Amino acid sequence: MKVTAVFDIGRTNKKFFLFDKKLREVFREYTVIEEIRDEDGFPCDDISEIVNWVKKTLDRFINQNEFELQSVNFSAYGASMVHVDREGKPVAPLYSYLKPIPADVLDSFYSTYGDQWRLAKETASPPLAMLNSGLQPYWIKQTKPELFKAIKWSMHLPQFLSYLFTGLPVSDFTSIGCHTMLWDYTKKDYHAWVYAEKIDQILPPIVDTDTMVLKSYQGHRIKFGVGIHDSSSALIPYFIFAKEPFLLVSTGTWSISMNPFSDSPLSKKNLQNDVLKFMQIDGRPVKASRLFLGNEFKLQTNKLLLFFKKRPRYHHGVKINWKLIDRLRSNYQRKFIFETIKSSFASPGPVDLGTFRNFEEAYHQLMLELVELQVKSVEMAIGKTSLKKIYIDGGFIDNDIYVKLLADYFSGYKIQTARSALGSALGAAIVISARKLSEKSLARHYELKRQKRNKSKSVEPQKTWN
Numbered sequence: 001m002k003v004t005a006v007f008d009i010g011r012t013n014k015k016f017f018l019f020d021k022k023l024r025e026v027f028r029e030y031t032v033i034e035e036i037r038d039e040d041g042f043p044c045d046d047i048s049e050i051v052n053w054v055k056k057t058l059d060r061f062i063n064q065n066e067f068e069l070q071s072v073n074f075s076a077y078g079a080s081m082v083h084v085d086r087e088g089k090p091v092a093p094l095y096s097y098l099k100p101i102p103a104d105v106l107d108s109f110y111s112t113y114g115d116q117w118r119l120a121k122e123t124a125s126p127p128l129a130m131l132n133s134g135l136q137p138y139w140i141k142q143t144k145p146e147l148f149k150a151i152k153w154s155m156h157l158p159q160f161l162s163y164l165f166t167g168l169p170v171s172d173f174t175s176i177g178c179h180t181m182l183w184d185y186t187k188k189d190y191h192a193w194v195y196a197e198k199i200d201q202i203l204p205p206i207v208d209t210d211t212m213v214l215k216s217y218q219g220h221r222i223k224f225g226v227g228i229h230d231s232s233s234a235l236i237p238y239f240i241f242a243k244e245p246f247l248l249v250s251t252g253t254w255s256i257s258m259n260p261f262s263d264s265p266l267s268k269k270n271l272q273n274d275v276l277k278f279m280q281i282d283g284r285p286v287k288a289s290r291l292f293l294g295n296e297f298k299l300q301t302n303k304l305l306l307f308f309k310k311r312p313r314y315h316h317g318v319k320i321n322w323k324l325i326d327r328l329r330s331n332y333q334r335k336f337i338f339e340t341i342k343s344s345f346a347s348p349g350p351v352d353l354g355t356f357r358n359f360e361e362a363y364h365q366l367m368l369e370l371v372e373l374q375v376k377s378v379e380m381a382i383g384k385t386s387l388k389k390i391y392i393d394g395g396f397i398d399n400d401i402y403v404k405l406l407a408d409y410f411s412g413y414k415i416q417t418a419r420s421a422l423g424s425a426l427g428a429a430i431v432i433s434a435r436k437l438s439e440k441s442l443a444r445h446y447e448l449k450r451q452k453r454n455k456s457k458s459v460e461p462q463k464t465w466n
Contacts, residue, residue: 001026003067004432007054007161008230008425009076011253012294014050016057017425018067023433025422027067029057038093047082047094054161062218071212073225074161075233075428077253078178079133082160083140083151083202088167091150092140094157101129101139109138113193117268123191124266124277124285125181134182137199154202158227166213166224169204174232176206177279185277185285209281210431225432231256232278233427235286238391245387247378249406250424251396255293255374257381262287264383275380281431289381291373292340294395299339300366308359315363320401324364336369343373364401371405378410389414393422 001020008015018027031053035043062069079097082090106129110116116127125132130139133156141148155163156175163169176183182203184191194200209232212223234250235258245261258278264287266275278286301315335351356362378390390413396402397417407415 001067002070003027004429005058005061005069005072006425006428007057007072007074007076008428009050009074009157009161010230011045011077012298014053015425017422017429018061019426019429021070023426023429025426036093038095038099040099042096042099044096044099045080045094047090050094050161051164054164058165059218062220062222069220069222071223071225071432072165073428073432074158074227075230075424076157076161076227078156078175078229078231079131079180080157081133081136081154082157083137083147083154084160084163084169085150086152088152088163092147095130095136097131097133099130101135102143105139105142106135108142109135109193113196117271119181119191119193120271121266121268122184122186123181124177124183124185125179126271126274126276127181128179132179132181134180134194134199137202138197141197141199151202153204154199155204156227156229158229159204160227162213162224162227165217165222166215166226168213168226170211170226171204171206172209172211172226172228172281173206173279173283174209174229174281175227177277177283177285178229178231179276179278179290183279188283212432223432225428228281228424228428228431229278230424231258231288232280232286233424233431234258234393235260235280236427236430238393241391244389245385246389246391247382247385247387248391248393249374249378251293251392251394251402253292253294255291255377255394255396257289257291257378259287259381259383259385259387260284261387262381262383262385270380273380274377287381287383289377291377293370293374296338296341297366297370300336300370301363304353304359304362304366307353308362310359314359316398318360318363318401320404321360321364324361325368325405328361328365328368332368334369334372336366341373367399367401367405371402371409374402374406375409378406388412389416392417 003018003020006017013030014033016029017025020026033046033049036046038044061067080094083092085091120126130136137154153169155169158175159170182190182194190200207226209228211226214223231250235248238248248258250256275289278288280286337350353362390410403417
């Protein structure tokens, strides 16, 4: 069987997929790679173990009789760069996008290159420190000059994974355009500060995201893609379905609400609320809002599981209880203080979990508060765009409470969820496929289900959440 392989590298799970020639999923496996610490003691992904896993996985399948590998592509999370020397070896850790940049470095940057909100508007990138991955080489240059001198190329993670097999250092639009602060959306070129700091000299040439490189690997001729940013990749299959404007909520560690049908410039208020622009594979902008939903969900759920002495995956079986939802809404008060999501919604104080009757009540309250933030994030992405369809993709499609609460709030929209949480893997496979796909050909992946509440609402969420 001829197959396309996709490595889909997330912060939490590292995934490997095989798709047949009709882009039907025929194999998948997940692995978790433990974090290590960089030279400053901050947690980060282990790039050496990621490289080992990718190579060993590909080697394991390349000589199997059951599968004949035709092409390979790579999808990975953004805001992460791999810095290599002239021999192509990483010379620095895969620094975490959560790692803080010292205030004096940021102050120096903005005092040299101007007001942070002007730069944010020009680059469609809210000021996010290390999450603005373009500031990472600037930070290295300012604080680790000897390391900076050793860098030949700085590549975003998806392109580095491709480089492992092709030996060709490249950049692509989807990684460059992802809140990096590198790209001037007005000039459609790197921003002036990039040239002033000569960062452009260590950024590889830009190629189209659907570029393929034919290489010999382990005695086999294989087409390798150049990699793609995972959020942009998740959007690709939905353009095949799109018969009308839509918004995609791509869920996982981050929940990204993407609106490819908005051409309005970002306002300062947008930028202050974590609204930005991504780029499609052809360089066109996508308005998006971000929410650290999956990360916060994991932190808070683990606390609930520990307090109520439940097994680790107990919450996976909890379905929505509308009577409980209505009771919580009837006297709605925010009770959770979130650790990794900044919000103007203030809880009166730390929640006393002992005030909840059981795990289910605490969990429903948590989901009400998280979905409240999700609703605001979706509304910011929609803006003034005239659209009536919302797709939900990724890990949270299996969270019954999340999906149904979101559908309940956006009752005036057609809310549809994908059949499986493929996330960005299928998009990465489509990018390097020569096939012209139809909606019918993707039906087994995207058996899109209309989500709605069957019971009458006793409390309107719009009134509850003002």
